Amino acid sequence: MLKGFVSLFFFLQIIGIIGSLVLATIFLFQEGDLDMPLKLNGTTIEVIDFPTKIAIFFVCFGYAAFVYGIYLFKQILELFSQRIIFDDRIILNFNKIGKCFLATTLLTAIPVFILEIISENRTSNINFTSGGFDSILFTVGLSLFFMVLSEVFKIAKTIKEENELTV
Amino acid sequence: MPIIVNLDVMLAKRKMRSNELAEQIGITTANLSILKTGKAKAIRFSTLEAICEILDCQPGDIMEYIPEEKKL
Numbered sequence: 001m002l003k004g005f006v007s008l009f010f011f012l013q014i015i016g017i018i019g020s021l022v023l024a025t026i027f028l029f030q031e032g033d034l035d036m037p038l039k040l041n042g043t044t045i046e047v048i049d050f051p052t053k054i055a056i057f058f059v060c061f062g063y064a065a066f067v068y069g070i071y072l073f074k075q076i077l078e079l080f081s082q083r084i085i086f087d088d089r090i091i092l093n094f095n096k097i098g099k100c101f102l103a104t105t106l107l108t109a110i111p112v113f114i115l116e117i118i119s120e121n122r123t124s125n126i127n128f129t130s131g132g133f134d135s136i137l138f139t140v141g142l143s144l145f146f147m148v149l150s151e152v153f154k155i156a157k158t159i160k161e162e163n164e165l166t167v
Numbered sequence: 168m169p170i171i172v173n174l175d176v177m178l179a180k181r182k183m184r185s186n187e188l189a190e191q192i193g194i195t196t197a198n199l200s201i202l203k204t205g206k207a208k209a210i211r212f213s214t215l216e217a218i219c220e221i222l223d224c225q226p227g228d229i230m231e232y233i234p235e236e237k238k239l
Contacts, residue, residue: 075188088239159232161208162208165201165206165207165208165209166207166208166209166210166211167198167199167201167202167207167210167211167214
């Protein structure tokens with residue numbers, strides 16, 4: 001059930017990233033005012049200049065890191081379904097997922113934040129939110145959770161091996 | 168690991184085969200092999216007791232502590 005849901009989500013993300021790359025390429029070769037306003041992580045962009053292009057570039061990388069994280073999670077679920085639990089691949093993938101989600105947060109949040117600061121007409125306010133699924137704190141927390149999970153699995157693997165080698 | 172298992176020496180002294188010992192202790196030959204080759208991470212007191220009883224020896228006769236050489 002979960003595996004099927006993650007597979008579907010991954011498939012939708014693949015479509016999303018292809019669409020984003022096509023749009024990003026169009027925006028990278030565009031200069032000046034946009035016909036339709038673009039929203040980059042909640043920030044409305046109306047003029048395409050060099051900093052905006054860099055921000056789009058970083059956000060695309062962040063999105064790619066997120067999709068890679070989902071792909072790794074899908075791999076973990078496949079290993080779980082084969083009853084492979086305390087394995088080096090699982091430990092490595094959990095750690096990689098944490099790093100990917102952290103990279104996604106940093107690659108999307110920092111360029112957009114800088115863009116907001118340097119833009120002449122600041123349209124959005126700085127939001128400090130303590131919770132919610134869209135906050136930076138939540139995604140950073142999620143990344144750290146995956147990294148901790150990787151460490152927990154590493155410890156569990158050692159204990160399991162020691163238990164198996166107890167005569 | 169600085170703990171060396173000399174079970175094979177004791178088995179040779181008692182002229183007993185590994186599978187015989189495994190059978191008498193009630194463990195698999197694979198587990199006894201793990202113990203003999205020094206791959207074991209731990210040994211249960213019950214297993215140690217059984218080995219000592221069957222081989223008529225002390226735990227020190229089948230185990231030895233040799234400190235590891237300090238790396239420079």
